[in-house]
Structure formats: structure tokens, C-alpha cells
Amino acid sequence: MTSSPSSRLPVREGRDLLTPRPLTLERAINPHAPGSAHLKLGRTEILATVSIEDKPAPHMRGKKEGWLTAEYAMLPRATTDRQARERNLQNGRRHEIQRLLGRALRASIDLRHFRNQTLYVDCDVLVADGGTRVASVLAGYAALHDLCDRLIHSGTLTEWPLVHTVGAASVGLVGDELRVDLDYAEDKVARADLNVVATAGGLVIEAQGGAEEGPISPEEYVRLLTAGVEAVGGLLRELERQL
Template identity: 80%
Template sequence: MTPSTSKTPVRQDRDALTPRAVHVVRGVNPHAPGSAHLKMGRTEILATVTLEDKPAPHMRGSKEGWLTAEYAMLPRATSDRQARERNLQNGRRHEIQRLLGRALRASMDLRHFRNQTLYVDCDVLVADGGTRVASVLAGHAALHDFCDRLIHSGKLSEWPVVHNVGAISVGLVGEELRVDLDYAEDKVARADLNVIATSDGKLIEVQGGAELGPITVDEYMRLLNAGVTAVGDVMQELSRQLAVIQGI
């Protein structure tokens, strides 16, 4: 079963394989040693980095530090007010936090932060689809800002970001493969994936699946390949902006 043609959103501003425009500003939080405000279409994320001189309990005695991530959506990030997430057992939030942690740990050489813990907080200011993939991008940008400041201050002599890690959503909307779904597309997609990869095309994680019945292996592989290509495109633009916007 596929959505009816009349319900399939038509893209007005970009073609099927073009991600939404990405814009990032670094150093937006004067209290955080690393921060970034990222817009991806209408979705907006604020990410901050905190360094704690204390190892995670399971990393005591290790030669590496640890990185963990937290994710939250502000009450008016969506069209209807959502209650603040006071329930620590929120399943969706924990799933996204684990994804963010795995993705951002893969980007860092944590030997530079032995006996320390990095916290990356990603807060959704405005949600229009793709909040978890935009949070990966925002988290990467905030870590870039954080590491840049350490290098400029002389506290670190070697660049600790070993992989430029990004993410993108891909989906089948009707019979059309689309990259970077907004909310209107996501809610009618018959299959969607979140692809987390490096800028040079190496996979870290893939989440998602069919929504309205099974899809073929060929369709899945087309989605995966389009996602990896789109991550490379997004990271090329994001890296360009991070190199220009110092915020130091």
C-alpha cells in the first residue's frame, strides 16, 4: 500500500535528492566551551559541549575519556505545546541520545580527554522533521567549536576530531526517493532511514525501515546509497561554514 498521490507533498524549493539548506553559527553560548546553533530548513538545534574533569564510572583506569549526549525538545518546538520532558524514562529521547552518543564518539579521538567526560547537549528549538539527524550535525559543529578553542588557547596541541560525522534522513514518498524529509514528507513516507556516516562515505549507523508494508532489498539499498551521498554533500557545506565562522 502506498499513500495516495493527492496526499503526497510536492517539493517547491528543491529536487528529490537535494538536502535542505544548512546554516550554522558557532560560539553562540558564552557560558559553554563549545556551542553551535544549526538550522536545517525550518528545523533548529542548539548544541553545547561541557567538559568535566571526572571519568565516567565505566572508564576509570582507561586510556580514553568518554563522550555522552543528551537530547530534549522544547515545549513549543512543534505546532502544539508539548510538556517538558521530566520523565527520565522517555523511550524516544533515550533512543536518540544513544544514537547521538555513538555518532559523536565515532568522530573523536578520546585519548586526548583521558579521565574526563564530554557532555554534548542538543536541544530542539524548532522541529520540522529530521531532528535527530540535525542534532548529529549540530553536535559535530559544537565539538568543532570546542576543539578549535582548545587549540587556539594552547590547551591542546593535536586536533582530536578524527572523522567528520554527519547524518541525513532518506525516504520513499509514494514511489519517489527523497533526501532529508521534512515533517510533511516524513509522516506519509512508506519507508524512511536515518543514515549516520562519515564525510568520506563510511557508515556508522542506520536506523529505520518500512512504514506501510515491506520494501525490496533494491529499494533499501537505493535509500542507503542516497543517504551516504547526501551526508557527504551536507558535510562539505558544513565544513566550509565551520572553517569560516570562528567565533573565537
């Protein structure tokens, strides 16, 4: 007897289809960075650091606000097989993720508090098991929170600069099942997937992704987006508990 397609789908252990993987966070992990965080989402691990340069980005000279840019890299043994260091490659995926991170994190902060300065958020993947870009958004936000907390306590800033709590979650259709926070085994067989970036209040910043095995219906897309926003809310509640 042959097995049905549904019986060959990746099996989840310890969580249902709409429950994200366990999230753990450690702040102030890097003694040299003014803001840093080490975040685990299941087996995916991200180290995020924030640096401040007292120099405006070229396109922000003369403006009333500063700028935030993000960089993303995957360490050679973040995956099962060694990969060449990404700084040596023209990697379109990496550049796409960096732009996503920058847009997401700029939405979280009032950059008028950093006039004539540039914030650099570096997200490095230590271990990859799916969802590295969404975990990087969460880690990057935690590192920014760490930075802002230090600036407030030192008296460098007198007003809290974070205006939105921002996070992200992956969501996909695996067979006919809607699943949130896909690990690698699920992601590689999903027939559609989205990376949803949203605020704790349920406002959407970005949805990135699409169908992998042919078109999906508008109703399926809306279900994915809605589930993604709800998953972001749950992840951010856990993140805020650990901040």
C-alpha cells in the same frame, strides 16, 4: 474526478527530491559553554553545547581514553502544540536518539585526548520540522569542532582530536519517490525511512529506521542507504564551509 495517489504527496518547493534543505550554522553561540553551535536545517533548529567534566565516567576509570555522552530534548513549543518538558517523562524516543547521538559523535573524536574526562553534548530542539535527530548529529559535531578549535588555540591541546567529519541525513520512500532530508509533512507519509549517519569519506556509522507500510525489497533498502550517504556528504561539505 479523483486525484491520483501521487498528486496527494507533499510537494517540495525550491529543491528537487535528492537535495537537502538549506543548512545554516553559527558557532560559539553560548558564552558559557566551551563549545556550541546553532544549526538550522530548513525550519528545524538545534542548539548544541559541549561541556567538559574533569571526572571519568564510571566505566572508564583506569582507561586510556575519556568518554562522550549525549543528551537530547525538545523544547515545549518546538512543535505546533505544546509538549510537556521531556525531563519529566520516561521517553523511549528521546533515549533512543541520545544513544544514536552518542555513538555518532564518539566516532568522530579520539577520546585519548580527554583521558579522565567526560564530554557532554547537549542537543536541544528549538523548532521541529522533521529530521531533528539528524540535525542534532550535525549540530553536535559542529559544537565539538568549536570546542576543539578553542582548545587548540588556547594551547590546552596540541593535536587536533577530531578524526572523522561526521554527519547524518534522513532519506525515505514517499510513495514511489526516493527523497532525502524529509520534512515533517514528508516523514509522516513515508512508507519507509532511514536516518543515515556517515563520515565525509562515505563510511557508514549507523542506519536507523525501516518500513512503515509493509516490507520493502533489499534493492530499495540499498537505494535508501546509498542516497543517505550521498546526502550526508553534501550536508557536510556545506557544514565545513561554514565552520
